[in-house]
Amino acid sequence: MENNNKKAWLYLLPAMLFLGVFMVYPLVDVFIYSFEEGYNSASQTFFGTGTYNYSYVLRDPYFLQALKNTFILVIITVPLSTLIALGISLGLSSVKAVRNLFQTIYFLPYVTNTLAVGLVFMILFEKTPYTDGFANLVLNIFGAGPIDFIDGPYAAKMFVLCFYTIWVVMPFKILILTSALASVNPDYYNAAQVDGTSKFRIFTKITLPMISPMVFYLVITGFIGAFKAYSDAVALFGTELNAAGMNTIVGYVYDMLYGNSGGYPSYASAAAIILFVIVLTVTNINLLISKKYVHYK
Amino acid sequence: MLKQTKKRKSGMPLICGENIRKAAVYFMLALWALMVLFPFYWMILTSLKGYGAYNSEYIPKLYTLSPTFENYEEAFSAVPLADYFVNTVIFTVLTTALMLAVIIPAAFAFSRLEFRGKNILFTLFLSLMMIPNELVIITNYVTVTNLDLRNTFTGLVLPSAMSVFYVYLLKENFSQIPDELYYAAKVDGTSDLKYLFKVMLPICKPTVITVTVLKVIECWNSYIWPRLVTDNSAYFLVSNGIQEIRENGFGRENIPAMMAAVVVISVPLIVIFLIFRKKIMEGVARGGTKG
Amino acid sequence: MKVVLQDLTKKFRARGKKDGSEVIAVNSFSFEIPDGKLVGLLGPSGCGKSTTLNLISGLLKPTSGKIFFGDDDVTELEPEKRGVGLVFQNYALYPHLTVFQNIIFPLQNLKGAQKLTKDEMREKAYKIASLVQIDELMDRKPSELSGGQQQRVAIARALVKMPKVLLLDEPLSNLDARLRLHTREEIKRIQKETGITTVFVTHDQEEAMSISDMIVVMKDGVIQQIGAPQQVYERPVNLFVAKFLGTPPINVFKGEIRDGGLYIGAQRVLEAESSFSGACFVGVRPEGFVPCDGGKLECDLSRVEIMGRDVSVVCANPSCTSPVIRAVISSDTSINACSEKVRFDLKPQKVHIFDSKNEIRIDADLK
Numbered sequence A: 001m002e003n004n005n006k007k008a009w010l011y012l013l014p015a016m017l018f019l020g021v022f023m024v025y026p027l028v029d030v031f032i033y034s035f036e037e038g039y040n041s042a043s044q045t046f047f048g049t050g051t052y053n054y055s056y057v058l059r060d061p062y063f064l065q066a067l068k069n070t071f072i073l074v075i076i077t078v079p080l081s082t083l084i085a086l087g088i089s090l091g092l093s094s095v096k097a098v099r100n101l102f103q104t105i106y107f108l109p110y111v112t113n114t115l116a117v118g119l120v121f122m123i124l125f126e127k128t129p130y131t132d133g134f135a136n137l138v139l140n141i142f143g144a145g146p147i148d149f150i151d152g153p154y155a156a157k158m159f160v161l162c163f164y165t166i167w168v169v170m171p172f173k174i175l176i177l178t179s180a181l182a183s184v185n186p187d188y189y190n191a192a193q194v195d196g197t198s199k200f201r202i203f204t205k206i207t208l209p210m211i212s213p214m215v216f217y218l219v220i221t222g223f224i225g226a227f228k229a230y231s232d233a234v235a236l237f238g239t240e241l242n243a244a245g246m247n248t249i250v251g252y253v254y255d256m257l258y259g260n261s262g263g264y265p266s267y268a269s270a271a272a273i274i275l276f277v278i279v280l281t282v283t284n285i286n287l288l289i290s291k292k293y294v295h296y297k
Numbered sequence B: 001m002l003k004q005t006k007k008r009k010s011g012m013p014l015i016c017g018e019n020i021r022k023a024a025v026y027f028m029l030a031l032w033a034l035m036v037l038f039p040f041y042w043m044i045l046t047s048l049k050g051y052g053a054y055n056s057e058y059i060p061k062l063y064t065l066s067p068t069f070e071n072y073e074e075a076f077s078a079v080p081l082a083d084y085f086v087n088t089v090i091f092t093v094l095t096t097a098l099m100l101a102v103i104i105p106a107a108f109a110f111s112r113l114e115f116r117g118k119n120i121l122f123t124l125f126l127s128l129m130m131i132p133n134e135l136v137i138i139t140n141y142v143t144v145t146n147l148d149l150r151n152t153f154t155g156l157v158l159p160s161a162m163s164v165f166y167v168y169l170l171k172e173n174f175s176q177i178p179d180e181l182y183y184a185a186k187v188d189g190t191s192d193l194k195y196l197f198k199v200m201l202p203i204c205k206p207t208v209i210t211v212t213v214l215k216v217i218e219c220w221n222s223y224i225w226p227r228l229v230t231d232n233s234a235y236f237l238v239s240n241g242i243q244e245i246r247e248n249g250f251g252r253e254n255i256p257a258m259m260a261a262v263v264v265i266s267v268p269l270i271v272i273f274l275i276f277r278k279k280i281m282e283g284v285a286r287g288g289t290k291g
Numbered sequence C: 001m002k003v004v005l006q007d008l009t010k011k012f013r014a015r016g017k018k019d020g021s022e023v024i025a026v027n028s029f030s031f032e033i034p035d036g037k038l039v040g041l042l043g044p045s046g047c048g049k050s051t052t053l054n055l056i057s058g059l060l061k062p063t064s065g066k067i068f069f070g071d072d073d074v075t076e077l078e079p080e081k082r083g084v085g086l087v088f089q090n091y092a093l094y095p096h097l098t099v100f101q102n103i104i105f106p107l108q109n110l111k112g113a114q115k116l117t118k119d120e121m122r123e124k125a126y127k128i129a130s131l132v133q134i135d136e137l138m139d140r141k142p143s144e145l146s147g148g149q150q151q152r153v154a155i156a157r158a159l160v161k162m163p164k165v166l167l168l169d170e171p172l173s174n175l176d177a178r179l180r181l182h183t184r185e186e187i188k189r190i191q192k193e194t195g196i197t198t199v200f201v202t203h204d205q206e207e208a209m210s211i212s213d214m215i216v217v218m219k220d221g222v223i224q225q226i227g228a229p230q231q232v233y234e235r236p237v238n239l240f241v242a243k244f245l246g247t248p249p250i251n252v253f254k255g256e257i258r259d260g261g262l263y264i265g266a267q268r269v270l271e272a273e274s275s276f277s278g279a280c281f282v283g284v285r286p287e288g289f290v291p292c293d294g295g296k297l298e299c300d301l302s303r304v305e306i307m308g309r310d311v312s313v314v315c316a317n318p319s320c321t322s323p324v325i326r327a328v329i330s331s332d333t334s335i336n337a338c339s340e341k342v343r344f345d346l347k348p349q350k351v352h353i354f355d356s357k358n359e360i361r362i363d364a365d366l367k
Helices: A002-035 A052-059 A061-094 A099-111 A114-125 A133-141 A154-182 A186-194 A199-227 A231-237 A249-257 A265-293 B002-048 B051-056 B070-078 B081-112 B118-128 B133-146 B153-160 B164-175 B179-187 B192-203 B205-221 B224-229 B238-249 B255-275 B277-285 C049-057 C099-108 C118-131 C147-159 C177-194 C205-211 C229-234 C239-244
Strands: C003-013 C022-033 C038-042 C064-069 C084-087 C165-169 C197-202 C214-219 C222-227 C251-258 C261-264 C267-273 C278-284 C289-291 C297-307 C310-316 C325-330 C341-346 C351-355
Touching: A002 A052, A002 A265, A002 B081, A002 B118, A002 B133, A002 B153, A052 A061, A052 A265, A061 A099, A061 A154, A061 A199, A061 A249, A061 B002, A099 A154, A099 B002, A099 B255, A099 B277, A114 A133, A114 A154, A114 A231, A114 B002, A114 B238, A114 B255, A154 A199, A154 A231, A154 B002, A154 B277, A186 A199, A199 A265, A249 A265, A249 B133, A249 B224, A265 B133, B002 B070, B002 B255, B051 B255, B070 B081, B070 B255, B081 B118, B081 B153, B081 B164, B081 B192, B081 B205, B081 B238, B081 B255, B118 B164, B133 B153, B133 B224, B153 B224, B164 B205, B179 B192, B179 C084, B192 B205, B205 B255, B205 B277, B224 B238, B238 B255, B255 B277, C003 C049, C022 C049, C022 C064, C022 C222, C038 C049, C038 C177, C038 C205, C049 C084, C049 C165, C049 C197, C084 C147, C099 C118, C099 C147, C118 C147, C118 C177, C147 C165, C147 C177, C165 C177, C177 C197, C177 C205, C197 C205, C205 C229, C214 C229, C214 C239, C222 C229, C222 C239, C239 C251, C239 C278, C239 C351, C251 C325, C267 C297, C289 C325
Parallel strands: C038 C197, C038 C214, C084 C165, C165 C197
Antiparallel strands: C003 C022, C003 C064, C214 C222, C251 C261, C251 C278, C261 C267, C278 C351, C289 C341, C297 C310, C297 C341, C310 C325
């Protein structure tokens, strides 16, 4: 037994070392940073401790802009992407022909580089002196005027950001919902059909309750993921997100840490902890709501 | 008799309705497939258009009659795309190999060995899965900077190598192997290490492959950490390279060359995906999230 | 190689209890397995028979007591150093290896002077494979084999390193009934040919009785009786052993010995000469009933089941501890299935008497 103890710890040692240095220690450290006032990364000194970093961040207009952008992004993309994914998954499970092909295509965005494809989206939506871009070509068909989605009005930029975010998160949601639908025992459907239940009623009374844990899982992970949005915004609007007015909370954290406005790990830590608190709160609210509506076997 | 005719009458439109519903479903599915594929089509299309031809299209054309590969030459010659590519391959291989070397023994210990404090330790491990990367990346950035590891592969790889989730995934799979196999091996005088390599890993090969491929995808697409710890373009990965190309590379206007670069860095993952399609989708369905 | 277990005790910490209370799985277990014999450990589930097997294999270490292989004390020896072959209930074949690779797996672990060349391994593997008759299947994967074939591979793998002791854990329970019959004869044949001391665990008394040279009946970690199968069947030392052996099971009545006679209810069924007198349990084997008109034991007839060779008479008696009495008689005895009563005489050698207080066998001369 003693021997076994030593051996087990030996096997675990590398993993523990990595976790200790790059996760546990940073986790403690980030809290300390966030309370150290006037930290200077060059001299590694600070003036005192307190909540000044938090009040600075919460008053910073760039942070408030990032907060607003992130919340809009979350509120639009999470419900919308879940609903569309549900529709597509239902469609997928009702067809047999070319189902595999569709599934493969739908999964493609998952394996592509967010930055790279973001660039394509930028080009599709951009309006430059040389071209109005593809998006405006489509708008033109409906008689709408050319809009610069990348460097134009706020609403247009937000639209592209949401559109791209949904495009990026869809593969995961479709995959999870398709496998959830496939795992519903067909006997339930057969039983319902024998009883003469209408399609709509089958969906609301059988399918939805059966897959509700998975839908709920997607909503929670969707909220968490959307609150941490950053790469998509960079891909569309470049690294100067504050200037574009399209920064996100995570973007704000990194900007505080590094880049032209960087060098403030204390502010970055405070912002990161604020983000963590928001995500934790929203997740807990989700959990509370789910207790009422989600049906677990 | 009357009943039967009535039935047939109402049956006809029902079949029609069924067909309409089916057509609508296919239309919706095809529409989304189009939405997914169109950006890919557009990037390949644009990458094949000549610089002059692209800029002369005020209204972009949906096809090209004179495809050219000059943009691909441009992508490799005007910016060090090949270097970014090699860097990413090195980074991906090192990180994935290191991760496997770390997580396999850990998963083995949790699934097979008995030791004091195992359950508590595993719970702690699992609770680390909930810690967002954003929270720890700040200190890691400071640590790596203080250790003078910026613009080195060591600085890039080390903080990216560990994944609690993959330890969990592998441990669950290891635990499904019946205990009897272990006892049988033990009675035959097999050491723990040999049992791990000769029996457990071969049996769990599908999961190991899944974990490996998911990590490769993650590495290939990683952007935030490399951006923080590299400012020397000699250490840029493809994501940072793309951002660099976009802001300083070909000049903002040479979009066809940019698209060529995008095609080049997207192809490897799409190929891997098409080879391991089933394993990747299974692995992701079991709880992988992007990034 | 003879195997001696001396005062073997194994305690486990009770699960789900924080007070550190213990469960005794095997309680001061002592017996000697003679060299080259086939011994069956028999008992209901949870009686400690698998624990005993794992103690012999070394996968578990006893809390106290000693284990000897021959004259060597192996109590503290790791399983790989004991030289035992182990066959598991679910066979535990490595699913990713072929039959051949499975069989040579133990040989590849040998080190130093024992190390074998590839050719030697091949030769040994084929020799053992032909013994268990699977030499045709060497390149298949376990998933391509039937249950019986997998079983043989598992036995071959256990035998290939010529173990001192072969241990089989419920070797037949995953096979269907017909295959079970065949395989148990195979095990007996293989054991005889190799002459390896073999211990196997089963909860199926018929299985144990049919092939063992010796059976050990266990209950709650304690040995109840050791002996040749027929001997244990004919002279069970207590009510538990009597009930556990035999199908259909023994019929138990509440009875009494007084005035030199054995009574069931008010009926004096046999003459009994014994130092004991008072309340007792009377166990009557199903084959111990002889239907005759003047029989001493009267029962209410429920039905007669004809099962080919035998006829099973199902009836009831208020003194019986179970609502149903099952008597097996040969089919040429005629029984009037329509009558309401049936009368039996009892064969004295098929009747066992146990003290109703401690359920221990009472020796009595019955006539």
